[in-house]
Amino acid sequence: MAGKLQKIRSLEVDGITKRFPGVLACDSISLKVGENEVLALVGENGAGKTTLMNILMGLYQPDEGSIRINGQEVRFKTPNDAYAAGIGMVHQHFMLVPNMTVAENVALGAPDFHRFMRLDLAGARKRIQEISEKFSLPVQPDAYIWQLSVGEQQRVELVKTLCFGARFLILDEPTSALTPQETDELIVLLKRMSAEMSIVFISHKLAEVTAVSNKVAILRHGRVVFSGSTSEQTPASLAALMTGHEVNLPVNNCCEECGEEFFSVRNVRAKSDRGFYALDGIDFSIHKGEILGLAGVSGNGQRELAEVIAGLRSVESGSIGMPGFELTNKSPREIINSGLGYIPEDRNTEGIVPSFSIKENLVLKDFASDEFSAGPFLNLKKQEANAEKLKESFDIRCPSVATAAGSLSGGNIQKVILARELARNPKVLVAVYPTRGLDMGAEEFIHKSLLEMRARGTAILLISEELDEIMNLADRVAVIYKGKILKILPSHQATRRSLGLLMAGITENAPGAER
C-alpha cells in the first residue's frame, strides 16, 4: 500500500471485470491516470462508470483485474483501505449527515479524532480550517449541514474528503445539482486543485468535460470505447462516441409565427410551504404552438409555479386560465380534464407510483374513463393494449409492461410519464426539469417529443436550469427571480451571459426588448 504521505503519481486499473447477476457491468476496463491529470470519465447511465469507481473505493470487489498505485498493486477490501491509500470520492448524492455539523461529519469518518470516550471536535475544526485555507474553500465548521445550500454542501464534501487525506479525487457527477454559476466556480476550483493532485471527473455534461479535463475516457456497455486527450474533441464528437451514433439535440429554429395567445397567468401570488410569498405577481402568457422557457436558479418559485398551475397549491390572488376555462384554484381533476399535461419535478415520487406496474402508471389519469373501465370494473385488456402501444412508440425499455415502474432507470421512468401525458393530447403542457439527471439519448428523445407537441399546437411551459436546453427549445425565454418574472425575451436575443445576469437578479445591462 502506498505510504501515508506519498504522492499518487499514477493510478492504473488493468482488466477490471465486474459481473452482477445477469449484467456485465465492467468488461475488462483498463485506464491510467497520471500525475496532475484530470480524467473525465464519460458514458450514458448504466455504462459502468459508478461501478468502476465503487471498485476503486473498495465498496465492490472486482471479479478480475488489478489496481496499481505508483506501479504497485493494491487491494481495497473496504472504503477505509481506499482512504488509507489516499483515494477520496465525492458521491453524486452527498454523503453528509444533515442533522450534524460540518465538524461532526468530518470527525465521523476520521478515526484519528476518536479518543477513548471523547470526540476530538477541536482537532476536526483545526483540520477543516487548514484544508479550507489551503484550497480556498470557505466552510464554517460549526454550521449544520441542513442549513447549507447545495453548493455549500458540495464544498463541505470536498473539504471532508481532503480532511480524510485524499490525494486522488473522484467526483461522481458533481454538477448534477448545481446552478450554472456554482458549476462555473467548481470548474475553476478543480483546475486549481489539479496542480496538487489527480482528479477523475464523472459526468455526462459534455461542455463541462471539455472545459475541465485534459484526458477523456468514454465507457459504453462496460467497455472503454475511447480514451485520449480532450483537446482533440468537441462536445459533439464526444456525444457521438458516447451514444455510438450521431446525436443531434434538436433545435427549435422556427419562431415568430406562433398561434393565438392561449394560456395565461396573470398577477399570481402564492405562498411557499414556509409561509412567504414564493410567487409574487407572476405574469406571462403562452401562445398556441409555442414553447416558453422559464430560466432561473432553482428555488426562485419554479416549483410553486408548477404546482399552482397543476392545482396542487392554492392561489392567493391573480388568475390562471385558458379560453373558456378558468384554472385558478380548481381541483387537479378539473384541471386535468381541461387538457393540462404535467411532467412534475420529482419523477419518482410525483410522476409515477413506483410500486405500480408500467401499464397501471400509464392510465393513472384515465383509469376511470370509459376507455379503460366498464362501470366499477377496470378493463385490463385495454389497459394492456394501451401500454403495449405506448411502449412501442415511446421506446420504453422494460422487461414487460407488468414490471414495477419504480425499478426502471430514470430515463425510462421519464418516458413512461411522457407517454402518459402526451397520449392525452394536452392543450397545455407544463414540463418541470424534464431532463434532469438523464443521459443524452433520453434527453434527445424528450427534446424531440416536446418539439413534436409544439408542432401540433400545444402551448408548452418548459421550466429548466439548463440554459442550453432552454435556448435550443424555447421560442421565448422568461427569467424568474424571487417569485417575479424579471424579463421575457425572444430566444434568438438571449445569450448565456444575458440570461446568467438576469438569473442573478441583475436587470440593467441585459440586452433584449421589454416584453
Place this chain on the structure above:
Amino acid sequence: MSILTFVSNVLSIGIPFSVALLLAALGEMFNQRAGIFNLGCEGIMAMGAFLGFIPAYFLQNSPLAGYANLLGVLAAGGAGILLGLLFALATVTFKAPQGIAGIGLQMLGWGTAGTLFRHFVGGVTGIPGLPSLPIPGLSKIPVLGPMLFSMNAMAYLAFLFVPVSYYLLFKTPWGLKIRAVGTYPRAADTMGINVTKTRYQALAMGGLLAGLAGAYLSLGQAKMFADDIVAGRGFIAVALVYFGRWHPAWILGGSLLFSIAQSFQLAIQVMGIKFPYEFAVMLPYVLVIVVLALTRSSAVRGPAELGKAYDREKRI
C-alpha cells in the same frame, strides 16, 4: 390537608414512579437514534421484572439473601441485552419489518415471564426489594429531602444516567456513529462506519436499559411480581421518546410529567375528592396523547431513517 403537603405527597410518590419510564425511554432513545424502532420494549421490561424478582424470591431465607438484589439486577440487565440482540438479529440482519418484530418481542417477553412465574412461583408473593437509601444530610432538608433524597440506589443511578447518556450521545465517537447510522446510514457506510455493528450495539444498550427498567418495577417499586406488572409502561416509554425529541433532558421531563400526573390521580382517589375515578385513571394517558399531538414534529433533528433497514446494494 394543606396544599403544600398535598403537593409534596404527590411529588414524593410521582418522582420514584418515573424511574422505570426514564430508564426504558432512554434505552429506546438509543435504539431510535440508531434508526431502529423497538416496540418490544414492553416485553423486555416484563422479562427484566421477572428476573429481577426471582433471586430475591428464592434466596429470601438463604445465607445469600444479601446478594439477591444485585443478582436480580444483573440477570435483568443481561436478559435485556440478549433480547435486544435478538431483536437486532431479526431487524438488522434479517431486515424484518420493525413494527411487527417489536410486537413479537413484546409478546415473547410478556408470555415467557408470565409462564415461568406461574410455573415456579404461582401466586403473588412479596419480596423485601431494594432498601431506600436516604442520603445523609440532604434527606433531612424539609419537604425536598423526603421527596428527592430518600430513594433507592437504582433510582439515583437512573437520574445520574440522564447526563451520562447525553454525553455518550453527543460527545463520544460512539454517539456520533449512533446518530449517523440513524439519520443517513449510507453516508456512514461510505465513511467506513460499520452500520450493522453500530445498530447491534445500540440495541444491546436499549435492551440493557429496558431490562433494568423492568427490574426496578419488581425490586424497587412494587416489591413483588405479577403478570401485568409492566402495564403498558413500555409503550408509554416509546411515546416519551417522541415527546422528548430523542433528547435525554426532554425525556426526563416527559417521564416526570407522566409519573406526576399518575400520582396526582392516585392522590385524588385516595383523598376521596368527588371526581369519577375512571376519568382520573385516564388522565396521564390523555396527557401523553395531547402533548404528543401538540408537539411539532422536528424531522430535521431526529433520526430520519427511523424504522428502515439499511441495504448497501439498494439503488438510490
